[in-house]
Structure formats: structure tokens, C-alpha cells
Amino acid sequence: MDEHYEKETFLLRIQAINKTFLENHQRAINIIAAMVAIIGFHVYAGFAIAHDFHKALPLFVLMLMTYAGLLYFLLVKQWLKKLEPILQLTADVFSRIWNFTLFDISICKVISVIIILAAFLVWIIIDSANSRIRLRSVGGMAMFLFFAFICSANPSKIKWRPVICAVLLQFIVGVIVLRWPAGNEAFRWFSEQVVTFLNYAMIGTAQTYGFASSPPEICGFSAVFIFSSLQIIIYFGAVVGVLYYLGIIEAILSRIAWLMQYTVGTTAAESLNAAACIFLGQTEAAILIEPALKTMTESEIHAVMAAGFACIAGSLFSAYIAFGACPTYLLSATVMSASVSLAMSKLLYPEIQESRQKDIGSFKFATSKFSVIVSIH
Template identity: 55%
Template sequence: RLVGRSIMEEESSEGIWRPDDVDDKEETTHPMRSSASSEEVDEGGAKKEDLGRIAHISDITDDWAAYSSSGRTPSSSPKTTSSSREKKTTSSSRDGPLRSPEVDSSGPEEEEGLVASRFLLKCYALIVFTGWVVVASLRDFSRALPWLVLDCLVIIYFGGGVAWRALHLSNRLHDFSQRHRLERFDDVRRYLRLGLDFLFRLLLLPICGWIVYDAWSSAIRLRSIGAVVAYVALAVVCSAHPARIKWKPVFGAFTLQLGLGICLLRWSTGREKLVAVANQVVVFLDYTSNGTRVVYEFIAFPPNICGFGFVFLYTAMQIIIYFGGIVSLLYYYGIIQAVLAKFAIVMQYTLGTTVIESLNAVACIFLGQTESAVLIGPAFETMTSSEITTVMCSGFACIAGALFSAYISFGACPEYLLSATVMTASVSLGIAKILYPEVQISSQKNVEDMQLAKHEYHSFFDAISQGAIGAAKVVGAIGMSLVVYLSILSLVNHSTIWLTSRLGYENASFNTLVGLTFYPLAYIMGASDAADPQVNRDETLKVAELMGIKTTVNEFVAYSALAEMIATGTLKGARAQMVATYALCGFSNISSIGAVLGIMSAMCPRRMRVFSKLAVRGLLGGCISCFLTASVAGILVEHPTTCQPKMFNSCLNLTALTPQLDRKYGQI
């Protein structure tokens, strides 16, 4: 003890020894200290005995802790500063000097046991799931193929995480990786990005050539190619720094969008899989009817009689509550964060965008504009103006997954909605980088710099309850907004008709004026393929009206107008319905600016002026992204399909049936 104490006092006077860091010294700095001591021995040969003492430093410090806890510590002894050491000293002085120190270290042991239990639980769940997939594959391989692919991805993700943690268990490997990881990883990452950049540029030319060749026999599809060029030129004209545009992310975004479009819309197998996935999404969302049937009964499921239509707020909008509970549950288990992070890394390397931009674009596909902004809220403090514009552009260009069923009830085909969401998310990054190129140094380039908002859920049921309650507020807000917007739109329409009728123009409503404004955009997109010129002009004007309503009011009102047009037969063309579905699929409307500014200002109040300055540019990027996706769909889809709105299904007309009953049975 005296020898150990002398060594401790000597090293304490030199400022290199602390009793609470002895365990850390054994794990991390002991090899370096040994090498340093060996150098001293080689030079002078005077400290060979100290090497043996340092090798047994842990045993000495345990005795020293027991000695000091007995209350006989000299005044010259070093003081312990670690919280764990203070805990040991306090408990030992209270319970006696013979108390075992292992009893007091139950906190870290319990935490390690909890981590081990969670790890074993994940292993058991993965084994059970893999066994189920194997048995299902042996019985029917074609039906189990999607689950087999999912199981392989989960195994790769889980195995990669285990291997990465096992790599850091060895101190020497960890030290070696810390010394050599950065420079080698930077080289690999640089070569990977250069290779992907070259690959995208190499693929973009043949893809564009094939698209032109495939659409050469159709004039309407060639017109859609001109729309893509026109929208890109419009983005360049409206750019904040046209001379500093970096075309790498732009080329990557367009290559990714065209590749996804060919796989999902042009390739027959990919189109079949897209339809199958879209149908499964509809089935998943339709489980909401089991809850609404019990809670609302007649209101949610009225009899199929004309005039007894279902109440929109208690049917389609209830899916938002169901979806909100599911998303919160996935948040609680960390699935949302893990999936979004991996997709963000892929988009970062393929497109060259920062990790926060990629994460927001991927989050918009599943969560929508509001939740994705809340997810990356902590990063707003250090984001550049280009990154803020990109976040806004991606938010305006996407829709929330919870609204899928509501739009489907308006007559939007589910496969079109699903493909539009995925394709628009990628191209929005490229359009944003044209509108506001990066001219600052970003601090969000790497995954390690990514900061995500945390959701405080305490249990399984707490996550579901909080998610459902939060979604219920959204449902109420959407319902009240629809009441106000539809009422104001009707007022503006009739006021415009009254004013223009005094000038000799009859039936010139606000929708008609907006349609005339957006008519050139709808025309170059090839909104109608009708052979009759008059029908072609009418359908193009109707699509332009929907685009104008979506931009000036919101997409909900536009989709409801689309449903009415389909039901009344004023928009019969399959291509017109398809182009309208793609063009309306996004939150890019003036009313969304207030919501975006409110959310971002709540996350970072000091940058309110920056957010306000960039909001209009972000809205423009969202509109261009949605219209670009509609143009690409017009190029690739040769034979579009139609869907019927659910709210206008065939019903029993009692008014028409009454005279027949009177003639047959007589009046009662």
C-alpha cells in the first residue's frame, strides 16, 4: 500500500493520475503508457520496477479505495472526483469499511443487463421471423417473396450493426481505426462519389435517348418532353445564383427520377409490383373501418341510398388518426429513425446532397411536410440558406402518407399517388439546388452531424395514445380549414361571376380565370390526348383549373373538384385524369406557407427572417417538382388507367323509384 501510495502521489503531483480513471487507463492508455515506460527503460534503465507496479495499478487502487473509505485517509492523499467513486466512498463510510465495492456498482450492471436483454429479444424476434419466412417460402414462394426480401434486408442491417459493434470491442483495433479511419474513409467516400457521379452522367444520356425514341411516334408524349425542358429553364431563370449552380445533384436527381419512372411506370413487371404494393397500402389503411364502424356506426357507414352520402370527416379523415398511432409506435421502437437514416445515406451518396437534406426528402415520403420538419427541428440552427430552401421545396412537393386514402376516395389512382410521392421526392432536391445553389459551408454533411428531434414516449400504449391524440388535432384542423376554404372559394367564384357579367362575360368564375393562367403549363405537359380539338381544349382547361385551385387554395379542394369532374363526366379522358392526379400530388399551395413558417419559427425563432425570405422560392420549387413529375408520367405512361371516386358510387335513387312503386302498389 505504501509503495502504491507513493506511486499515486508522484503521478498526482505530475497531473497524470486520477483514482477514478484507473479503469479507463487500463483499457485505453495502458499500452501507450507501457510503451512510454519501455522507452524510458531503454534509455536509462532506471524504472523497470515501476513497470510492474503500473501493471498492477488496478489492485492497488482497489486497496486504496478501501483504505480511504475507512476514514483514515491522510490529508495529502489525492481526492476522488468520479461520481461512481464518491458513491462507493459514501456507502462504505455509512455501512462499514468491509462493504464489497461490487454491490455499489449495480447501476451500470443493471444498464448492461437491460441492453443485453434488448439485444437477445431482437435476436429471438429475428429468428422467429426468419423461421416464419422460410416456412412460408417453402409453401408458396411467390407470395412469400416480398417477405423474403424484407428478411434479407433486416438480417443485413442487424448483422452489420453487430459486426460494427464487435469491431470496437478490441481496444487495439479501435485505436488503429481511430488513427487510420478518417483518411482512408474519406478516400473511399471521395472515390465512391466520383464513381456514382460518373455513372449517373453516363446513364442519363442513354436514358434520355431511349425516352425520346420511345415517345417519337406520339406527339403528345413528345410535348411532355418539352415541358421537362421548360420547367428546368424556369428554375434556372428564377435561381438566386445562376452562375454557381452545381449540376451534379441536378443530374443525379433527374437520373434517379427517370430510373424510378421507367421501373414503376414503363416496365411491365415493375408496374405490376407497384399496383400490388399500392393495393396492399389501401388494405392496410382500410383497417381503420373496423374502428370507425364501432365508434360512429351509421355516420361512417350510411345506407347506400342517394342523398345519404358518407360523412368525410368520420370516414376518410379517420385514417389520419390510425396512421398517426402507427407512426408514433414506430418512433417508440426506433424503426422510423433507423429506416430514414439509411435511406438518407443512400440518397446522400447518390445525389451528393447533405445528410439533412436527404433525410428530410425521405421523411416527406412517409410523414409529410409537418412531421419531417419537426423531425429535423434541432438542425435549423446551423442550416445554410440552400439547405433551408431544399427542406422547404421537398416539403411543398410531397404529401403525407396518412392522406393516401382521402385522395383515393376522391378518385386518385393509388399507384399514381405512390409513384408520384417517390419520384417527386428525388427531383425536388435537384430543383432546389437550381433555385438556390449552395454558396456556404454546410455543417450537416455527415451522418454524425445529424440531429433529430426526440419523442418522449414511455410505453407501447403511451406512444399509440399520444400519436392518435396528435393526429386527431390534425383531423380537426383539416376539417375546419376545408369548411373555410370551400366557403371562401364559393364566395370568390360567385363574386367574380357577378363582376365579369357586368362587363359582358358570362360564367367567368375565379376557377376559370385561374385555369386560363395555368393553361400554358397544362398544355405543354400534354394534359389531354383527345382527337377532337374542342374536347382537347376543354380537358386541358379543366386540368389547368385544378392546377390553379391546388396552388391558390390547397390540394384537398383540388382533389374534391377532380372527384366532382370525374363523377359528372366533365373530365372523361384517362390521360387528363392521370396528369391531374400527378400535378395535384403535393402541398405546394399558398396556404401551406403559413404552416411551414409557423413550424420552422417554433423550432428556431431567431431565423424567422431567413425562413420568410426563402418561403416563396421553396413554394416555387415545390410547384415545379410536382409539375415535372406529371410531365415525366406523361412521357412514360402510354396507356393510362382511370379510377372512380368512392363518394359518388352508384346508389339507390328513392325519388326515381317512388313513381314505379305507386304504379305497382298504389299510393299509401
């Protein structure tokens, strides 16, 4: 009994010493661990690139994006803060010129819209010179917008900036993906990486379920849904949960939402939801903006629902590909639909109330309900 008590006391002392050491040297331990992880990652990346650059290209791209982010936050952003007075003065002058009105008409805005629309029409006419039948698609889009205007809840309250800018943003993405060789190649490469990433779930599924996940094609017998496609959905949801816990999802989506807010002109919640629908899907995007749902206007709720139905969930990406869909077209379609869904929603249900979440910088994301990165239920 005494021997057991002495061993337990000794272990408690060791535990207390370790706890005290960790508390007193927490900062140093974190720095050392971070340095070891960073050095180890760069060593691994170096060997991977030297062994096969083609396979290591996604890792190399992620490294470049990380370096660019660090360069911006550590150097460029600090440098811009020093130039803030000059930038603010320039912004004020530009704002006065941009908002200059004559007979209650914003001259610069009207001229800009006319120039953009004229350039758009000229390009369409020149590009379709060899096949005028292609102009039918423009007529189809015009009819959709026309019927949305007729069916609008408040036609006189429609703000045309979100409508025009969202349609132009969709057109720009379409040109980049379909007509620009470099953009098409970039989208194709990115879609291939998404497919590769989602197919990792099938490797784990094959090891877990074996024959049930990939049976031979005999008598029309195919893989069971719960052992194949459903595993991809679970895998994607788990990865998104980890990225959300680490704050990576917030960082990516807030930048996309900022771009959509300042180009299309929608509020923070609408822009964030549309950006989230590109990758997450309708349900997950709504959970992401949970803090704003209670205070959203009816027009914003309509925009949230429209964006959710316009895009596909990232977890279903691989399932559609398994049915024979082209990954590049799927990815480009969901990106294009995210912006134009805002245009259609603002046509059908214009904003007539005062929004409480106009600035993406003040938007608060839903906090993670887990205290650790991996939770077992």
C-alpha cells in the same frame, strides 16, 4: 388493524423480492423474453405461410428484409471492417482519378455527365420512335428547368450536380415503375399493401362509430369526414409515433437519405427531409429534422419547404384513393417528386452559405418526448 398492517407488510416484502429478482436477473429475463417472442413469431409465420402463402406474402417479405439486415450488420459489416484498409486505399485512388482536373475542368465528371446525357437522349429518341408527340413531356420538363434557372436567386452559384442527378433519379424511378414490368408489379403490390394497412383503421372505425362511419348511399348522404378519413390520419400518426419510438423510422429514413445524399449531392438535413416527405408528409418531416432547423441555411430551408409541397402525406394516401386515384401512380409520383424537388429548389435558391450538417452519419434525430411506447393523454 394489526391484520391489515401484516398484509400490507407481506405485500411490500413480496414486491421488494420481485424487484430484487428482476434487477439481478434482468439480462437473463430479457434474453428469455426475446427468444420466446422470436420463436413464437416464427411459429406463427410458419402456420400463416402454410395456410395461405398469398395472404402471408407481406409477412414473408418483412422476414426476408429482417434476415437481410441481420446478415449485413452481423456478418457483412464486420467483414468489411477487416477490409477497411484495402477499401480506403481503393477509395483514395478512385477519388484522385475522379477529381483529376485539366485547365480547372474535372475531366472524369464532365465525361460522365456527357455519357449519361447522351445515353438518356438516345434512349428517349429510340423509345419514342413510334410516337414523337411523347417528346413534348421532355420539352415541358426542359421549360420548367429553364424558367427556374431564369428566376434563380443566384444563377452563377448554381451547382449542377444536384440538379442533373435529381432529374436522372426521377427518370430512373419512372422507368422502373412505368416501363419495367417487374418494377411496375412490385410498386403495385407495395401500394396494395399500403392500402390494406390503412384500411385497418376503417375496421376499427366501423366497430367504434358504426353507422356514422359507413352510411348507406341514400340521397347522396356520404360518410362524415371526422368518422372516416380523419380516423385514418390519426391511425397513421399513431403507428408512425410507435415506429419512431422504436427507432425503425430513423433506420429506414437514414438509409434513404444516405442514398440521396451520395447520388444527388445534397446535405444530410435536405436529404433526410426529402426521404421523410415520401412517407410522413410536410409537418412530420419538419419535426423529424427539428435539431437541424435552427442551423440550416436559407437554401436548405427552401429545399425543406419545396420537398414538403412536392409530396403527399402518407396519412392522406387512403383519402386520395377514396377519391379514385390509382395507388401505384400516387406512390410512384411521390417517390419521383422527392428527388426532383431538390433539383428545383437548388435551381431557384442555390447554396451560397456553409452548411453545418453535411454528413448523414453525424445527424442527430429529434428525441422522442415519451418515456413509454404508448402514452395516454
